[in-house]
Each structure stands twice: as structure tokens, then as C-alpha cells.
Amino acid sequence: MRYNVAVIPGDGIGPEVIEESLLVLKKIGEIYNHEFNFQEVLAGGIAIDKTGEPLPKETIELCKSSDAVLLGAVGGPKWDGLSGEKRPEKALLGLRSALGLYANIRPAVLHRALKEASPLRSDIVGEGIDICVVRELIGGIYFGERGRSVKGKMGEAAYDTEAYSVGEVERIAKTAFQIARKRSKKVTNIDKANVLESSRLWRSVVEKVAKDYPDVVLEHMYVDNAAMQLIRNPQQFDVIVTTNMFGDILSDEASMITGSIGMLPSASLGEGSMGMYEPIHGSAPDIAGRNMANPIATILSSAMMLRLSLNLEEEAKTIEDAVTRVLEKDYRTSDIMNSGMKPVGTKEMGKLIVTEL
Amino acid sequence: MRYNVAVIPGDGIGPEVIEESLLVLKKIGEIYNHEFNFQEVLAGGIAIDKTGEPLPKETIELCKSSDAVLLGAVGGPKWDGLSGEKRPEKALLGLRSALGLYANIRPAVLHRALKEASPLRSDIVGEGIDICVVRELIGGIYFGERGRSVKGKMGEAAYDTEAYSVGEVERIAKTAFQIARKRSKKVTNIDKANVLESSRLWRSVVEKVAKDYPDVVLEHMYVDNAAMQLIRNPQQFDVIVTTNMFGDILSDEASMITGSIGMLPSASLGEGSMGMYEPIHGSAPDIAGRNMANPIATILSSAMMLRLSLNLEEEAKTIEDAVTRVLEKDYRTSDIMNSGMKPVGTKEMGKLIVTEL
Ligand SMILES: CC(C)[C@H](C(=O)O)[C@@H](O)C(=O)O
Ligand SMILES: CC(C)[C@H](C(=O)O)[C@@H](O)C(=O)O
Numbered sequence: 001m002r003y004n005v006a007v008i009p010g011d012g013i014g015p016e017v018i019e020e021s022l023l024v025l026k027k028i029g030e031i032y033n034h035e036f037n038f039q040e041v042l043a044g045g046i047a048i049d050k051t052g053e054p055l056p057k058e059t060i061e062l063c064k065s066s067d068a069v070l071l072g073a074v075g076g077p078k079w080d081g082l083s084g085e086k087r088p089e090k091a092l093l094g095l096r097s098a099l100g101l102y103a104n105i106r107p108a109v110l111h112r113a114l115k116e117a118s119p120l121r122s123d124i125v126g127e128g129i130d131i132c133v134v135r136e137l138i139g140g141i142y143f144g145e146r147g148r149s150v151k152g153k154m155g156e157a158a159y160d161t162e163a164y165s166v167g168e169v170e171r172i173a174k175t176a177f178q179i180a181r182k183r184s185k186k187v188t189n190i191d192k193a194n195v196l197e198s199s200r201l202w203r204s205v206v207e208k209v210a211k212d213y214p215d216v217v218l219e220h221m222y223v224d225n226a227a228m229q230l231i232r233n234p235q236q237f238d239v240i241v242t243t244n245m246f247g248d249i250l251s252d253e254a255s256m257i258t259g260s261i262g263m264l265p266s267a268s269l270g271e272g273s274m275g276m277y278e279p280i281h282g283s284a285p286d287i288a289g290r291n292m293a294n295p296i297a298t299i300l301s302s303a304m305m306l307r308l309s310l311n312l313e314e315e316a317k318t319i320e321d322a323v324t325r326v327l328e329k330d331y332r333t334s335d336i337m338n339s340g341m342k343p344v345g346t347k348e349m350g351k352l353i354v355t356e357l
Numbered sequence: 358m359r360y361n362v363a364v365i366p367g368d369g370i371g372p373e374v375i376e377e378s379l380l381v382l383k384k385i386g387e388i389y390n391h392e393f394n395f396q397e398v399l400a401g402g403i404a405i406d407k408t409g410e411p412l413p414k415e416t417i418e419l420c421k422s423s424d425a426v427l428l429g430a431v432g433g434p435k436w437d438g439l440s441g442e443k444r445p446e447k448a449l450l451g452l453r454s455a456l457g458l459y460a461n462i463r464p465a466v467l468h469r470a471l472k473e474a475s476p477l478r479s480d481i482v483g484e485g486i487d488i489c490v491v492r493e494l495i496g497g498i499y500f501g502e503r504g505r506s507v508k509g510k511m512g513e514a515a516y517d518t519e520a521y522s523v524g525e526v527e528r529i530a531k532t533a534f535q536i537a538r539k540r541s542k543k544v545t546n547i548d549k550a551n552v553l554e555s556s557r558l559w560r561s562v563v564e565k566v567a568k569d570y571p572d573v574v575l576e577h578m579y580v581d582n583a584a585m586q587l588i589r590n591p592q593q594f595d596v597i598v599t600t601n602m603f604g605d606i607l608s609d610e611a612s613m614i615t616g617s618i619g620m621l622p623s624a625s626l627g628e629g630s631m632g633m634y635e636p637i638h639g640s641a642p643d644i645a646g647r648n649m650a651n652p653i654a655t656i657l658s659s660a661m662m663l664r665l666s667l668n669l670e671e672e673a674k675t676i677e678d679a680v681t682r683v684l685e686k687d688y689r690t691s692d693i694m695n696s697g698m699k700p701v702g703t704k705e706m707g708k709l710i711v712t713e714l
Contacts, residue, residue, distance in 0.1 A: 165511040
């Protein structure tokens, strides 16, 4: 088979981690006899530098006509001074919205080989952490009406609107329940229904959708409590479903308790099979170009891409198993280094994984 | 001197922890020759049961005419089914707003005697945790316009508005910088300025206020990153200033990393000296009436009240030192129990502290 994959290396360590992922995918292509047609496109800071815009039209067009999008990372201090519409982040937000990617799937998994990496006490980590955060990605306060008004409560004011409609909540809730069915069959809905009207609508729709999944347990939790429970007892969570804004905060918190941000992939999905795949870490400009970045998060993102957008389950598993074996052989990039382990750089880690495939 | 203190025992464990705090305050009154005039008023679930409303007018009036308000806890599953305006939480939100309490001060401190209580690894906890979260309390999405509309993006919709005006940000920023001056002279402003217009206004006002405090270092951090950094390296924080919604989430997260929710007090302040003081923990209905609750958070809240509203620094210190000594003598309520320690109930803990005064 021939697959069209749009590739966005982006900024900072983006190009480096993408390079290793493409080597892994090429090897998978050889082994399983697939042809991947990688087409590199510009987005983020590099796109601003080269075209004046964070998300050129051609990038959107090419992504739309591809089977999947693989993204490294965008942004960096170089472009921090720019205003709203001109920032590198706009590339991410614009792509999510243009491609209709309403479901952001972020597994927060603590690899058995990396148990000591968690900042939590070992008795809390227990047998490990395995949470899947399902974050709504193209609604809520990220995309609501915003602006300024000269006469606010106390002088000039600025506002943003958190809004959710029934259909938007329905589809993300379905995604969460479907994922939970393939896991431990528990969904924790996180909102602020004791204060926000949008949360009350959100919660009632989640409850309605839950009726179609009687085999899945549904719990509700307020966002402030969730921020505590993730630290106190992460074991209680299986699938978390939440809004764009709360998901931004809680998925990062969930990632951090695994202690291995450089390991975690993500998928952003819409109605069809097309999706965008990226590591959850940022562009890390401080270590860019120094062969120091951990390419595993991006390599695992490409495995998610094979599974979810290209329907290549066996190939995805092959990549994930190779990563596990390399970790079990004690190879570590500096972000997950620990005494007694063997330090390697970005390129070596990529090569080791390719060899294990 | 004679001080008028409005007392709101509230629901669940509220009345129990308030009782011990009043005993402590009475003893302080005897020692230092002050007269505390405690006036109990209704708010929360108990007010709903007795008057049909979570926040009766008389409660607001009495609080307004007092020197300070001491509150136990409100809410519980019994009243969870009620709709927006009729919920116990409305008492809290209504009081904050009616009394103009725009600054919520939440110290997240890990007591030396309770180091093992933190869910974080001991190498991360290091010499302890000492963060002061300054949360804006009567603005933002908590009090913005909200409602429903029949025709949203995909069916019926609900919305809430996050809005901040210059004056609202100025006053909370000043509070944060003033507190930082008395501590380690560092303020971390937390927002989502890469996405939200209200955050961009917020950040620019904080930067303007910072100019009047050249001796205090100001840093900015996005809320998602902050949720991670609190776990990865809590030592980096001194004073955190943030919005109502982000502060709700982050102050709870900051409390949890100390592992001693039952120990942490809070103050809510406005323009004058009047303030409302309450433990950060909830009403814990599951352990209510069982002499199990930890009264320390409320006792330390009353110490904050003496210091901040009644200007009784020495008296406040006397209470705090008494708490420290009782902990150093290894007395523990069940929430902070550890092997080798001496288990005590709510009443015993209160008595021990009174004796140490
Ligand atoms: C860069 C930023 C706009 C983005 C977000 O807030 O969604 C990022 O934090 C993420 O979670 O992918
Ligand atoms: C009970 C609730 C409305 C309240 C809030 O969100 O402010 C509580 O969580 C708090 O932090 O005091």
C-alpha cells in the first residue's frame, strides 16, 4: 500500500525527532512492504520566517489531502514577541480547526523500565500509571468569541468565551467511551459544573451518551479535585474526558506524573480516519541541534498514526515493542537518564530502535 | 480590645473544626486580654435546610458588619442535586462577592514534621515546600456573563465568559507583589497568554504593576506548564499570582503536593482589613460527626485572621507555634497519621493545641 503522510518538522528539536521517526517508518515500510510518501510542509516559527505566516495555505491544503499528519514541535522564544494571529501556536490551533480534529488523545503511561522517573513516591506509583486523557480540541474557550472593550468593570477589559454545544460534547464523549471499552471500562468526566453553565450542559450530555455504554462506568469530578487526585492517587483513573482548557492543564499534569515527557505521544482525530500525530513535549529550543532530544515520543506518535489513521495495527505494535526492548537494554537519552544506564543521543536512540524492529 | 467575628460553621465537618478553633481563640483572648464576640450565622447546606437559601440576607449583613469571618466548610452530596442558584457553593461565591474579597491567599506549606506526607519523591521535596498562591477571587469566568442559547455550533449551547479589566488585575497584582516582598521576592504570574485575550491583558497589567516593585523578580508561565512544574520542581515557586479559574485548579494542586490538605488555611481579603478565613479542605461528609477531622487547617486560618484582619501578629504566632509543637510531639489526626505517631481525634488535637498556647 501507498500512504500519503504530511510531515511538519517545525521548530527547535522538531526536525531532529522527526528525522528519527521517518527512519523508523521507512524501515517499517521495507519490512511490511508499504510505501510511505512523506511530504514536508512548513508550519510554526520556521513558516513565519520563510513566508511571514505561521500556517501557510499550502500546508493546510496538503495536510487535508493526506492520510495523516506527523508533527515535530512548533514555537520558541524567537517568536514570542509576536501578537496573537502571528504566533507559531496559531499553526497548531489553525491545523486542529481546519482538519476538524476534535479529539485529542493523550496516553499518560509510565513505562515499566522507567518507574523511578516518576516524581511521585513509589508507593503511589505502585504497579505503574496508565491514564488516557481525551481532550476536546476545537471548541471551548480556545475558539470562542474574544475581544476587548473600553469600558469593563474597572477600566479597559478583555474577554474570552467558553462555549459548548450538545453535538460537540456528544462526539467527544463517544470517543472517550469507545476508548474506555478497549481499556478498563471507566470514564472520569472532569468539569466545573458547580460554577460553569457550560460545564452543566457538558455533564448532562456526557450522562446521556453514557446510556449507550452501560458496560462502562462513568464518574464525575470537579477540575480542582482532579488536579489533586492525579497526584494523590493516579491509579483511580482509566479514561479522562474533559474540555479543551481543562484538558490542556490536566493532560500536562498527567504526563508529568509519569516523569517521562520525552516518551509520550499524542493523536488528534476527527470524523474520518485522518489524524495529526505529535509528541506532547515542546520544541525545547535550549537543546535543539545538539543531538540531545529524546525521539521516542515522536516515534511512538508515528506508531499511533499507523494504528489509528492507516489501520496498521501489527506495524504499530512492532514499533512499540522495539522501543520497549531498547529501554529494557538500558539505553537512555539524557532526559530519562539514571545511574547505571547507557547514555545515548537522539540519533543513536533512533538507530537502536530501527535495529530492534 | 473587643472584636466582632462572624462564624459560619457550615456543613459536614465544618462545625467540628470550628468548635476547636473557637476554643483556641477563646484561650488566646484570655491570655492576651481580648474579647472575641463570636456570632454564628447560617450559610451553605444547613442554610438551605433551615431557610431555603444557601446565603440568607442576615448572614451577609452580619458578615459585612464584622471585623472578620471565620468559616468551616460548606456543601455535601445531600444538596448536589439542586440547581445553580440554590447550591451550597453559592454561599461561598456570594459571600466573596458581597464582601469584595478579591484576593484569595493560599499558603501551600509542607510542615517540617510532616515531610513524608508529600506524595512527591523526597529528593523533589528537598528542604520543604513553601508556596503562596494568590488567586483572584471575584472576577473572571466565575462571575462573567453566562447562559444558554438554542442555536449553538452544534445544537443547544451553553456559555460562560472569562473577563478581566485593568483595575481588577492591578489590585490582585499589587497584593501578590506586596506578599512577595515579605517572602523570597519572586512572583510567578500564571496565565494562558498564548491563547486567551484576557490573559494577554492580564499579563500586560501585571508587567506594569511590577515596575513599582523593582526588588521583586517577575516570571511568567503558561498554566499547562505550571501544572507540570508544581510537580517537577515546586522549589522554584515563591508567590504565584493567577486568575480565579486557574487559581482554583493550581492552588488545589499546590496544596496536594504538600500532602497535608487538613493542615492548610486560607484568607480572602478585600480593600480594608476585613477578611474571610477558612480551611482549604472541604466539608468531608463521610467523616463528619466522628471526631476524625483535622482541626489544624481551621485553627491556622484563625491565626491568619488574627494577623491579617485584627492586626494581632503576636497572638497569631502563638497559635502557629503551638501547632508546630504539638506536631513535633508526634500527635496526629488520621489524615496525617504515620507509623510511630500518636493518633488523636478532632477534640484531642484541639485540646492539645490549647494547652500549648
Ligand atoms: C501551544 C498551545 C497553544 C497548545 C494548547 O494550549 O493547546 C499546547 O499547550 C498543547 O497542549 O498542545
Ligand atoms: C466550592 C467552589 C465553588 C469553590 C471554588 O471553585 O472557588 C472551591 O473549589 C474553592 O476553591 O474555594
